[in-house]
Amino acid sequence: MxxxxxxxxxxxxxxxxxxxxxxxxxxxxxxxxxxxxxxxxxxxxxxxxxxxxxxxxxxxxxxxxxxxxxxxxxxxxxxxxxxxxxxxxxxxxxxxxxxxxxxxxxxxxxxxxxxxxxxxxxxxxxxxxxxxxxxxxxxxxxxxxxxxxxxxxxxxxxxxxxxxxxxxxxxxxxxxxxxxxxxxxxxxxxxxxxxxxxxxxxxxxxxxxxxxxxxxxxxxxxxxxxxxxxxxxxxxxxxxxxxxxxxxxxxxxYWKNLPYIGLGPGAHSSFRDHRFSVIRIPQEYGKWKPEIALGTFPESLKSLSPIDYIEHIDKPLEQAETAILGLRLVKDGVSKTDFAARFGEQVWIELLRKVQVPKEMGLISLDGERLKLTSKGLLLSNEVFWRLLPENAGLTSAIKGLNISPA
Ligand code: SF4
The missing domain is CATH 3.20.20.70 (Aldolase class I)
Known part of the structure; x- marks a missing residue:
């Protein structure tokens, strides 16, 4: 890990x-x-x-x-x-x-x-x-x-x-x-x-x-x-x-889609193929007591934190989110070497197919190793992102779990 x-x-x-x-x-x-x-x-x-x-x-x-x-x-x-x-x-x-x-x-x-x-x-x-x-x-x-x-x-x-x-x-x-x-x-x-x-x-x-x-x-x-x-x-x-x-x-x-644990009311986590969040009311969080004995993940979550939401992230969604979050990285973008090492060469080729239209629209560039948003793509990133998500996945699913506050 x-x-x-x-x-x-x-x-x-x-x-x-x-x-x-x-x-x-x-x-x-x-x-x-x-x-x-x-x-x-x-x-x-x-x-x-x-x-x-x-x-x-x-x-x-x-x-x-x-x-x-x-x-x-x-x-x-x-x-x-x-x-x-x-x-x-x-x-x-x-x-x-x-x-x-x-x-x-x-x-x-x-x-x-x-x-x-x-x-x-x-x-x-x-x-x-x-x-x-x-x-x-x-x-x-x-x-x-x-x-x-x-x-x-x-x-x-x-x-x-x-x-x-x-x-x-x-x-x-x-x-x-x-x-x-x-x-x-x-x-x-x-x-x-x-x-x-x-x-x-x-x-x-x-x-x-x-x-x-x-x-x-x-x-x-x-x-x-x-x-x-x-x-x-x-x-x-x-x-x-x-x-x-x-x-x-x-x-x-967050942007590399690597594991994190969020503790405290309303905090989100991304861990072992699951995204989950803690109940939002601080007093309820304070009163909460673990209910069952520790077991295997994700059942053990019920004995670790008061979780009110849990979602399994399957491979297609993890791949899409890794690409979307990686494209937010202006300088580094999505590295072919890293992406293919994590998900396989075939998944990288499929990603290139999905970004073909945004590439023709001038929103994406590929320098051989790195897929990046162009200056125009930075302003119109959602035009790129929705094309990468699997069917039935909401546009926000890649970003809703980030613990980034407006403070
Ligand atoms: S934006 Fe203001 S109210 Fe909201 S978390 Fe920050 S300091 Fe608190």
Missing amino acids: PPLSIYLHIPFCTTRCSYCDFNTYTGLEDWIPEYVEALRKDILRWGAYLKKPDVHTVFFGGGTPSLLSAPQVQSIMDALRSVFNIIEGAEVTLEANPGDCSLAHFQRLYQVGITRLSMGIQTFDDAALRALGRRHSAQLAREAVSIAKQAGFESVNFDLIYSLPGQTMDGWRKNLDEALSLRPAHISMYALTLEEDTPMWRDVNRGKLPAPDPDLAADMYELARETLARAGYSHYEISNWAFEGKECRHNLT
Whole structure:
């Protein structure tokens, strides 16, 4: 088995952002100590069951993991280290809200083993931050980055959102310039998605806010690609840029369709030919008790975590998802050598047949070894992806299991 990745969901936020539909809850901060205990028990059950496998990445996502105190993070890390072999040089990321940062807190997080911070900066425009319902200001974001560096973090990611209501190209250019002046090792960038029934979705539907313009969003994406390339960042995934060697190894696990386990309410896993997710309500998660004795997988899931969804991934779906997720990797794409070694030469030939039309449309290129999206394909990737899925598989099935939060 290749080394595992572990995602830990921290489902608490102080306030709810107007665009967010992620599985997170406000007003439950008093309950965090109990939650940490439940999460520790979950970790201990999994580690014992898997007999201390190697783990190469851990990701504290949310929600707002920076609401955890350093001793709480330490107790979770202690539980992990006691039953998993966290390999030398493992990447351990924690998502941080720029409003919750102090030098002492970041120093403690660094000391207990966090190696990478992912900052939910979103934008450096204070009016836009207010419209998004974020608690921090642009100045707090700048200070948080400086504090992270002082605390010793070399790997810092910025989450940025573009195509915000009313945002102009000029405004977006200023955001990019400001972000680049702070030299983060990694930048994740997503166009605003209006999730149904969020306050921002309602405001757009009532005409209180302008709807995002997809053409402007495409222009903003192009500007980001050019600007970040000039600044020395490698565009390694559709929505992600990094300095060489600073790519997010945890998210690469998702994009390479390799095994990961998600613990905590609503977290998804992809493991031993199955995708499954945990019940979404934190209090139910906290109260849950294992029901039956451990057995073979996947029956044993019922005694490991409170699972509410499980899907068997058959070979055709695994092949299709590996191709779709791999095509998200802008630089590497899908390698013929790796793909054929994993699934066989015949499956690679079948993949080439399926991408023939997108290739003729100029969305895909093949340089002999690597199948990649072209610049045009990056903007129209769904045109390629749906052709790769087996019949009856939903378009979202390749991405619905990714523990990537909007924070
Ligand atoms: S966007 Fe992030 S910080 Fe805001 S409510 Fe959602 S999870 Fe919490």
